[in-house]
Amino acid sequence: MSSGCNSESVNYETFGRAWTDDRPWKLLTGLTALEHRMAGSEGEAAAADLVADALRGAGVDDVEQAPFEMNRWRREETEFAVVEPDERPFDAIALPYSPAGAVEAPLVDVGHGTPAEVDEVDVAGRIAVASTTTPEGGRFVHRMEKFGHAVDAGAVGFVFANHVAGQLPPTGSLRFNEEAAAVAVGVSEETGEWLREYADRGGAARIDVDADTRPGESQNVYGRVGPDTDEEVLLLAHYDAHDIAEGALDNGCGVAVVVAAARILADCDLPLGVRIGLVGCEEVGLLGSEQMADSTDLDSVRAVVNVDGAGRFRNLVAMTHASEATADTAESVSAATGHPIEVQENPHPFSDQWPFVKRGVPALQLHSDSGERGRGWGHTEADTRDKVDVRNVREHAMLTALLVAELAGGEAPPRLDGEALAERFRDLDFERGMRAADLWPEAWV
Template structure:
C-alpha cells in the first residue's frame, strides 16, 4: 500500500511505539472500571489524556445518567444430598435476594434444552458455551428463557477451566427479575452431578442497582465536513478483573489509530468516542447515538476485541461496502483480515446499525469458541501482547482512512435487508429475550 509521507511516518512510529504498553498499564492498574463507578471515571481521565497526547482536537467528556450496579456478597450452599459451600459471583443487574430450590441441569441452556425439562421453581444450571453445530446463544437469551419458564434462579457455569467464575450483564440497563450467579467449570461439574441426585441449594445475593453517572470521551481530527467517520471503543470493564483484553486492548488499539490518523491528510473528518457502560447494556453508545445527527455519520468503526490476538477480524454487519474496504486494506497491506458480513447486536455498533449506519466491528480471534479469559478474574495485563495492539491500530487507521476517502461510497443500510439478515441468522429469539428486537420489526 502506497502511503503519503505524513501517514507513512506515523505508521513507522507506531511500529515501535511504547506508549500503547504504557497506556494499557495505566488502565489495568486502576483495577475495577465497572460502569458508572469511580474507577470508570478515572479510566475516562486516562483516555482523555491519551487523546490529547495523540494530537486530537475538541477533546472533552460528555456525561450521562446510567444505572450503577453494586456487587455485594454472594453465598451458594448445597443442602442436599450433602452440605457444602461453593464460590459464586452475582452477575450485573442481579437483584438482592434469597432462593432455595432444587438444581436442574439444562446443559448449554439452549431454549430447546430448557423446554425439555421442568425448571419451574428450581435453580437452572447452564454452560457459558454453545454446541459447535448451534447458532451462538447469548447469556441473556439463556437467562431470559430460564426465567420465563419459571426458574427461581440461574447459575452460569464457565466452560474454561481454572476456578474462574464468569460474569456478564443479565439485561440491558435494568434490574433482572430473578437472581443469577456465575460459577467455575469445576464447581459446575459438581452442581450438574448433584442435579442428577436431587440436589438442593440455597443462594443468597447482596447487590443493588442505584442511579449513577457515566461519561463518553469525545475527540476528532481532520477537516470539518458535513459527514465524518465515527470510531468507537468501550473503555469500561467488569469489576472482578483488570479488563486487559476486554476491552483494554480495544481502546488501546483505538488510541494507536488516533495517533496515526492525527498525522494523516484526510478527505473528511474523523470523530472518536471512548464509550462507557458497554458491559452493562451498551449505554454509552446508546447515549452517543441518541445525541448524534445520524445523517452526519458516513460509517462507524467499532473497536471491540481488536488487539487481543494475532489476526484481525472485521465484522461488516450486512454492509457490502465496509466489507469491501476491509478486503482492500487486507490485500494492499498483505495483512490477514478475516471478514464476516453477518450481523450481531451485542456491541457498540448496534445503536448505529439499527439506525441504518454502515459499520465495521474490529475484533480478533483466538481460534477458540467463547470468551476465553474475558469476564473472569484472569483478564489481566499479562495476557496482552502489545505487538497486536500496535499492528491492529495501524490497520484500523488504514481502514478508517479508506472509509474517509471521498471516492469510497458507503451507502446506508437498508433496514428491511437488515431485519431479514437478523432473522436469517436466527438472532430473533435471543434479541427478544434481551429486549433488543426493534419494535418496528414485529
C-alpha cells in the same frame, strides 16, 4: 486503496513511529492499574480522565468528556451452596443487575442454555444451570439470551457455569441498565461439573445475593481528527470493564488500539473528519454508545468502526454486520497490506456498533480471535495485562487507521435496510433470544 492514508499520501514516518511506540502499552498499563473500571464507579471515572489525556497527547482535537445518567449496579456479598442431598458451599459471584435476594430450589441442567435445551426440561420453580459456551455449528448464544429463556420458562434462579477450566467464575450483565427478574450467579467450570451431577441426582441449591442498583453517572470521551466536514466516520471503543479483573483484553486493548490509530489518523490527509468516541458502560448495556447514537445526527455518519477485542490476539477479525461495502473495505486493506483480516459478515446486537447498526449505519467491529469458542479469559479475574502482546496492539492500530481512512475516502457505503436486517437476524435464529433479552427493536415488529 483510495484513502488519504494510501501509498500516495501516507506519512510513513507516522507508521514507523507506530511500529515501535511504547505509548499504547503505557496506556494499557494505566487502565489496568486502576482498582476496576465498573460502570458508574470512581474507577471508570478515573479511566475516562486517563483516556481523555491520552487522546490529547495523540493530537486529537476538541477532546471533551460528556456525562450521562445510568443505573449503577454494585456487587456485595454472594453466597451459594448445594443444600440437597448434602450441604456444600461453592464459590460464586453475582451477575450484574441480579437483584438482591435469596432463593432455594431444585437444580436443573439446561446444557448450553439454548431455547431448544430449555424447552426440553422442566425449569419452572427451579434454578437453571447453563454453560458459558454453545454447541458447535451454530451461532454463539449470548448469556442474556440464556437467562431470558430460562426466566421466561419459569426459572427462579440462574447459574452461569464457565466452560474454561481454572476455578474462574464468569461475570456478565443479565439486562441492559435495569435489574433482572431473578437472582443469578457465575460459577467455575469445576463447580459446574458438580452442579450437573447434583441436578441429575435431584439436588437443590440456595442462592443469596446482596447487591444494589441505584442512579449513577458515567461519561463518554469525544474528540476528532481530520477536517471539519458535514459527513464523518465514527471510531469507537469502550473503556469500562467488569469489577473482578483488570479488563486488559476486554477492552483495554481496544482502547489502546483506538488511541494509537487516532495518533496515526491525525497525521493523515483525510477527506472527511473522524470522530473518536471512548464510551462508558458497554458491559452493562451499551449505554455509552446508545447515548452517543442518540446525541448524534446519524444522517451525517458515513460508517462506524467499533474496536472491541482488537489487539488481543494475532490476526484481526472484521465483523461487517451485513454490510457488503464494509466487507469490501476490510478485504481491500488486507490485500493492500498483506496482513490477514478475517471477514465475518453476520450481525449481532452485543457490542457498541449495535445502537448504530439498528438505525441503518454501516459498521465494522474490529475483533481478534484466539481460535477458541467463547470469551476465553474474558469476564473472569484472569483478564489481566500479562495476556497481552503489545505487537498485536500496534499492528491492529495501524490496520484500524487504514480501515477508517479507507471508509473516509471514496464513495459512502450504502445504508443498511431495516427490513432486510431484521430478516437477516431472523434467518440467524436471533429473534427469540433477542426478545427474551428485550433487545428486539420495536420498529421490527
